[in-house]
Amino acid sequence: MCLVALASPINCVETDLTADFRDQFLLCYQHMLLARVLEEKLGSLYRAGGRIVGGVYLGKGQEAFSAALGVQLRKGKDIYGPLIRDQAGRIAFGEPILDCVRTYLGAVTGPMRGRDGNIHRGRPKEGLLAMISHLGSLLSVVAGGLFARRLAGTLGDSIGATSIGDGGTSTGAFHEALNMAAVEKLPIVVSVANNQYAYSTPNTRQYACENLVDRAVGYGVSGMVVDATDLASCLKAFRAAVAQARSGGGPQMIVGTLLRLAGHGEHDDASYIPDQKRRDPSARDCLQVAEDFARDHGWMSSAELRDFNEEVRRTVDLTISKVSKEPTPDPFKEKWQALSCADLVEGQHEA
Amino acid sequence: MSITYLEAIREAQYEALRHDPSVFLYGQDIATFGGAFKATKNLSKEFPNRVFDAPISEDAMVGMAIGAAVEGARPIIEMQFADFSSVGFNQIVNQAATLYWRTNVPCPITIRMPSGGTAGSGPFHSQSMEAIYSHYPGLVIVAPATVEDAYWMLLDSVKLNDPVIYCEHKFLYYHLKAEQIGDRELPIGKARIARPGRHATIVTYSAMVHEALRAAEELQLDGYQIEVVDLRSVKPMDTDTILASVARTGRLLALGEAFPWGGVTAEVIARVTSEGFHLLDAPPMRLNSKDTPIPYHPNLWKSHRPTTSTIAAALRRLLRY
Numbered sequence: 247m248c249l250v251a252l253a254s255p256i257n258c259v260e261t262d263l264t265a266d267f268r269d270q271f272l273l274c275y276q277h278m279l280l281a282r283v284l285e286e287k288l289g290s291l292y293r294a295g296g297r298i299v300g301g302v303y304l305g306k307g308q309e310a311f312s313a314a315l316g317v318q319l320r321k322g323k324d325i326y327g328p329l330i331r332d333q334a335g336r337i338a339f340g341e342p343i344l345d346c347v348r349t350y351l352g353a354v355t356g357p358m359r360g361r362d363g364n365i366h367r368g369r370p371k372e373g374l375l376a377m378i379s380h381l382g383s384l385l386s387v388v389a390g391g392l393f394a395r396r397l398a399g400t401l402g403d404s405i406g407a408t409s410i411g412d413g414g415t416s417t418g419a420f421h422e423a424l425n426m427a428a429v430e431k432l433p434i435v436v437s438v439a440n441n442q443y444a445y446s447t448p449n450t451r452q453y454a455c456e457n458l459v460d461r462a463v464g465y466g467v468s469g470m471v472v473d474a475t476d477l478a479s480c481l482k483a484f485r486a487a488v489a490q491a492r493s494g495g496g497p498q499m500i501v502g503t504l505l506r507l508a509g510h511g512e513h514d515d516a517s518y519i520p521d522q523k524r525r526d527p528s529a530r531d532c533l534q535v536a537e538d539f540a541r542d543h544g545w546m547s548s549a550e551l552r553d554f555n556e557e558v559r560r561t562v563d564l565t566i567s568k569v570s571k572e573p574t575p576d577p578f579k580e581k582w583q584a585l586s587c588a589d590l591v592e593g594q595h596e597a
Numbered sequence: 598m599s600i601t602y603l604e605a606i607r608e609a610q611y612e613a614l615r616h617d618p619s620v621f622l623y624g625q626d627i628a629t630f631g632g633a634f635k636a637t638k639n640l641s642k643e644f645p646n647r648v649f650d651a652p653i654s655e656d657a658m659v660g661m662a663i664g665a666a667v668e669g670a671r672p673i674i675e676m677q678f679a680d681f682s683s684v685g686f687n688q689i690v691n692q693a694a695t696l697y698w699r700t701n702v703p704c705p706i707t708i709r710m711p712s713g714g715t716a717g718s719g720p721f722h723s724q725s726m727e728a729i730y731s732h733y734p735g736l737v738i739v740a741p742a743t744v745e746d747a748y749w750m751l752l753d754s755v756k757l758n759d760p761v762i763y764c765e766h767k768f769l770y771y772h773l774k775a776e777q778i779g780d781r782e783l784p785i786g787k788a789r790i791a792r793p794g795r796h797a798t799i800v801t802y803s804a805m806v807h808e809a810l811r812a813a814e815e816l817q818l819d820g821y822q823i824e825v826v827d828l829r830s831v832k833p834m835d836t837d838t839i840l841a842s843v844a845r846t847g848r849l850l851a852l853g854e855a856f857p858w859g860g861v862t863a864e865v866i867a868r869v870t871s872e873g874f875h876l877l878d879a880p881p882m883r884l885n886s887k888d889t890p891i892p893y894h895p896n897l898w899k900s901h902r903p904t905t906s907t908i909a910a911a912l913r914r915l916l917r918y
Contacts, residue, residue, distance in 0.1 A: 325664075362699045370667045370702045378691050386657040387692065390664020390672075397621055397646070397670065419687060422654035426661065429652055584694070584734035586703035586758045590786050592833045 253457050255471045255503070256486070258478035267481065268545055274317050274338065274477055275536045275546075276554065278309035281334035282533055283558045284343055287566060288350055292512045297570070298350050300363050305331035307475070307507030308439050310532035313338045314480035315407055315437050315500075318488040325391045327375040327384035327408035330365050331439065331506070335409065341374055347565050353572040360575035375408075382420030384408050388434060389427040396432075405433040405491045412452055413444020415461070424497065428466040433491040435484070436467075436499045439474060441506035442528065446518040459501040467497040474502025475528065477536040505529040598777070603770035605744045605778060606636050606709070609751035610673060614644045617671060620755060622648040623658055624675030624709075633677050634711060634770060655685030662706040663693050671705050671755055679710035679764065680724040693760040694735030703758040707751070712740070712764040713804055713854055714902055719893035725803075725853075728860035730762045731832040738831040739785055740764040742806035744775035746829055753785050761785075764831075766804040773807070788835035790842065794824035797848035797915055800839050800865045802828040805852050805903060812908035821916060831861050839865060840873045847878035848915050854902050857885035879918035884911045 285304045292302040305312055308331045316338025319326050326339050337343065348356025349367040358367050358376070368376030373391075377384055388406035395401040414420055415438060427434050438458055442449050455461060462469025468490060472483040480502065487498035505528045509516040523529065540546040546554075583591050600608070613620045622637060628650045631638035641648035651658045655676065662672040676682045682689065689708065696704040714723035731738045737759050741747045747765060754761035783789055791806055792813055799809040806827045813823035826842050828834060843849050849869055851862035862883045869881055884903045892898050903911075 358699060366699070368700060370696070370700050375664075375667075376700050378695070380687050380691055383656075383660060383687060383692055386660025386688070387664035387667070389657075390661035390666075391668045392664075393661060394665035394668040394670040394672075397665075398619070398668075418684075419656045419660070422652070422657035423660060426652055426654055426657040584698045585737065586697045587737075590737055590757075590759070590833050592836075 252470050255473050256479055256483040258482045262482050274313040277313045277337040278334045278533055280337055280558050281309050284562050285333055287562050289512050301511040303330045303365050303511045304508040305333045309334035310477040310480050311439055311474035311502040314484045318484050323404045325373045325388050325406040327388045329377055329409040332409050343565055347569045351569050352574050353569050354575050355572045381414035382417035385423035389432050392432045403492045407435040409437045412440040424465050427497045431496040434497045435487050435491050438501045440501055440503050445510045462499045467499050469499040471501045474504035475530040475532045475535050503528050599774045602744050602747045602773040605748040609748045613755045614647055620671045622673050623651050625651050625677045627675050655681050656688050659685040659688035666704050666706050673707045675709045678722050679712040679726045680721050690733045694733045704760050705758045707754045707761045707763055709763045711767050713766045714891055715768050716895040716898050720890040723891040725855035727764050727831045728855050736760050738762045740803040740831050742803050742827050745779045748778045749781040768804045786830050786833045788838040789827045791827040792825040794822035796821045798824045798842040798846045799850045799852050800826045801852035805854050808905050811905040815909045816912055836868050843869055843873050843876045849881040850915055851883045853885050857888050882915050
């Protein structure tokens with residue numbers, strides 16, 4: 247296998263813009279806008295207090311990079327392990343926003359039933375894994391799913407995909423898992439959103455290599471870098487990586503350069519990001535970049551954009567209003583059972 | 598024709614692989630080499646593409662098993678030594694143990710942990726991890742003390758729809774033999790009366806069951822009949838069997854090879870004092886290893902862990918009260 251880790255970014259050029267590419271671009275844009283509007287709403291609910299307990303974690307600025315991967319995946323066939331800033335990717339994969347709102351509001355109707363919250367949600371049996379907070383831990387789980395399918399002879403051309411940030415690449419779990427996935431030559435796409443800050447810690451305190459993609463060759467995987475503020479380039483990169491993975495090319499690492507346009511969570515004002523950094527090209531808003539691109543290419547008129555924007559806001563409002571009326575968990579109805587085998591659950595040994 | 602504890606573990610894996618195509622084995626040096634202790638000897642030959650060598654990556658090994666379990670597989674992970682499971686601790690307690698609770702998807706994985714001390718093994722090849730894992734909700738922890746239990750409890754663990762920490766004692770690997778594997782007598786979750794008695798109860802598990810039985814023999818020479826309860830499952834713990842035994846004897850010694858702070862013996866005493874205080878004729882006693890890392894030299898190692906003589910001495914103090 248010929249390994250390539252390209253440190254110069256993948257750029258989308260006019261010849262890439264096929265009709266199929268355009269359709270996927272517009273689909274991504276819709277997912278990105280829905281994610282942005284939904285998360286803005288969740289942020290305002292958090293700031294208003296009361297409705298959302300715990301944190302709210304936004305993917306603002308990362309929607310293009312996230313959606314461009316999610317839109318390549320096929321729900322019911324591929325395995326997706328999204329991370330903290332993947333609302334857009336989740337929508338692209340096919341997770342209904344109801345699952346998101348129900349988990350944030352702790353509704354018993356949601357997939358986590360009030361037992362876990364916010365971005366810690368998924369439906370593993372549908373190929374959507376539920377992240378834990380320990381970064382890097384999901385990569386080996388995605389790999390395990392693919393490994394089991396290969397053993398059972400059901401892998402076909404399905405792939406796995408998961409996300410990590412610049413900080414998460416420093417964990418032992420990430421290193422172990424990527425090495426293992428490479429040893430097993432599993433069809434897996436790893437997206438690394440280098441948003442330059444792990445919570446408040448800048449890249450200079452996180453790693454010493456020139457570019458995170460330099461590590462790819464060390465693991466024996468292919469790597470690419472992309473300007474993650476540019477949806478068209480993200481799409482080009484992920485289309486290529488996913489095609490490689492599906493056709494037996496083994497793990498693929500895509501490093502996206504961008505800046506997180508929010509705090510780590512809504513409790514964080516990100517005052518540690520200097521003003522100068524906010525004027526950097528990596529600080530461009532991917533949603534605006536995508537919108538301009540679509541308009542410049544005549545793929546969407548201003549009127550269509552406006553109408554779509556209104557529709558998305560209506561959808562979000564209706565979803566939140568619906569979930570607000572749904573029941574929250576009742577501790578007296580909770581089974582308090584951590585094992586699936588009920589006969590092995592210990593009774594309450596109280597004095 | 599006899600069978601050792603270690604061979605029983607190998608046989609159980611053979612049976613699991615033979616009966617269930619969703620079972621596979623993953624661990625360091627377990628394929629061609631057959632494992633550091635040969636617990637998977639020849640299995641990769643008998644079951645091609647079902648037994649795999651893993652990189653030295655305990656976190657990724659467990660994470661991989663979890664992902665496979667979600668897809669319907671029943672992986673058996675071999676930790677080369679229980680000690681190294683601390684590198685996979687994150688995946689075990691945060692991912693495997695929480696999966697069912699969080700997502701309603703069961704996590705049927707079995708993690709084999711060669712546990713406990715043998716002379717010359719030192720601080721990092723001798724640890725007993727059962728107390729650490731028992732502390733976390735969502736895990737089942739078993740510690741077989743007999744050849745039959747080594748066999749049947751491993752097969753039961755693989756069939757269970759929850760993550761099982763299977764603590765197999767390295768000291769018993771070659772030392773413990775049976776003429777043949779008997780019938781399956783008790784399920785996971787039930788303790789066993791290893792020796793009936795009426796003057797005092799020792800509650801213990803794993804290799805310490807055999808030290809306890811030898812101490813009981815010794816005390817018999819003085820006319821005392823010591824009951825020995827083999828927990829078999831550390832979690833769930835069979836409190837009913839423990840309480841019934843203490844009701845018969847009135848005296849309790851909780852015995853374990855693990856470190857003394859907290860742990861299984863503390864849990865036994867907490868349960869008996871809170872639920873069976875009225876049954877006790879003497880303050881319950883605990884005997885564990887010393888509160889230091891596990892020493893290398895046999896002279897130190899033998900004094901670090903409970904032995905037949907220290908157990909017998911503890912019993913005499915308990916009986917004098």
